[in-house]
Amino acid sequence: MSEATLPAARFDGRVAVITGAGRGLGRAYALLLGSLGAKVVVNDPGGSMSGEGLDTGPAEQVVQEIVAAGGEAVASTDSVATAEGGQAIIGTAIDSFGRIDILIHNAGxxxxxxxxxxxxxxxxxxxxxxxxxxFHVVRAAFPLMVAAGYGRIVLTSSIGGLYGNAGVVNYGVSKAGMIGLSNVAALEGAASGVKSNIIVPAAITRMAEGIDTSAYPPMGPELVAPTVGWLAHESCSITGEMLTSIAGRVARVFIAETPGVYQPSWTVEQVGEQLETIRDTSDPWILPVVPSAHVDHIVNSFAMAAKGAANAS
Structure with a gap:
């Protein structure tokens, strides 16, 4: 079947919870999934960029837009910042629609x-x-997904979490930690049809306030939404991976290792002497999280040690 004749992706019968969905990227995700048949829990306390205050308006407005377009949605203004809030957000999906199929954590x-x-x-x-x-929303949703034998989790990292950015250590630590959470969900959910992946988005939203974006290419949230939609769709074929979407470019982000150097013993000076080979990225190991990157890292490393020891004998 050619790309031109592929059936349109739909989410009919699926229930999606989207945090931080009152504005920006989350709003774009909610409107897209709602337009494609998903029943959407639009979660957003409506606070300021620093997380202060409460305003039910943003979440309610997105709900109204989805409903006006013929979709189904309910608002949730509970905060993800507490375990109780996380339970309440997922509880809204269960109480309103009877299930939870998709969790997109975008709040920030x-x-x-x-x-x-x-x-x-x-x-x-x-x-x-x-x-x-x-963690609060994944912890509440994950057991329900496992019991149902189906789930799609999309967590949000950032280039600030991947590569760092000056002046936002709290943000960078959070976004880097998201990768570990997603990988564990992917591993533990694999046998139950639950897939977990990371979106690394870039878009002009209120988080860009104060930055001169006049020379930027088009970077509206709607350019990111289809990638998130695919990660949230039943046809998503990957888990434990990261996709980035920036200014119309979609790419895979991955963690890899160089083969490195084996020696039976090392001195501090020898590490420096071998550094060029240690850092040589021409033949990387790319280890898939699912099914066994953790084990593969150990097995491959041990195999190099065994080969090196055999050659030395």
Whole structure:
């Protein structure tokens, strides 16, 4: 079947929970899935970019847009920042639609400061929404998905989590930690039809306020939404992976290792002497999280040690 004749992706009968769905990227995800037949829980407390305040308006507005277009949606203004909030958000899906098939964790706050000046309060506040928030909703949804034999989890990382960014250590730590959470969900969900992946999005939203974006190419949230939609769809064929979407470009992001160097013993000086070979990325190991990257890393490393020892004897 050619690409031109592929049937349109639909989400009929599926229930999606989307956090941070009142504005920006989350709103785009909710509107897209709602237009394609999903029943959507639009979660957003409606607070400021720093996470303060409560406004039911943004979530309700998105619900109204979905319903006006012929879809089904309900609003949730509970906060992902607490375990109780996470349970309540997933509970809204169960109470309203009887199930949970898709979880997209997009909620986030922003409290920038240089590392030497970052307060513990601001560090924790951002982790509470991004990283602990992800755990709170995944922890509530995951057992239900496993019991149902189906689920799609999409967590949000960032180039700030992959590569770092000055002035936002709380954000970077949160987004890096998201990768570990997704990988464990992918591993533990594999036997039950539950897939978990990471989106690394870039779009002009209110988080870009204060940045001169006049020379940027088109970067609306709607450019990211189809990639998230595919990760959330039943046809998604990957798990434990990361896709990035920026300015119309979609690509895979992955963690790899160089083969490295085996020696039966090392000195500090020898590490420096061998550094060029240690860092040579021309023949990388790319280890799939599912089914066995953790084990493969150990097995491959042990095999090199055994081969090296045999050659030395």
């Amino acid at each position: 706050t922003h409290r920038p400061a240089p590392l030497a000046e970052m307060t513990y309060e601001d560090f924790d506040a951002v982790l509470d929404v991004h990283l602990r928030g992800a």
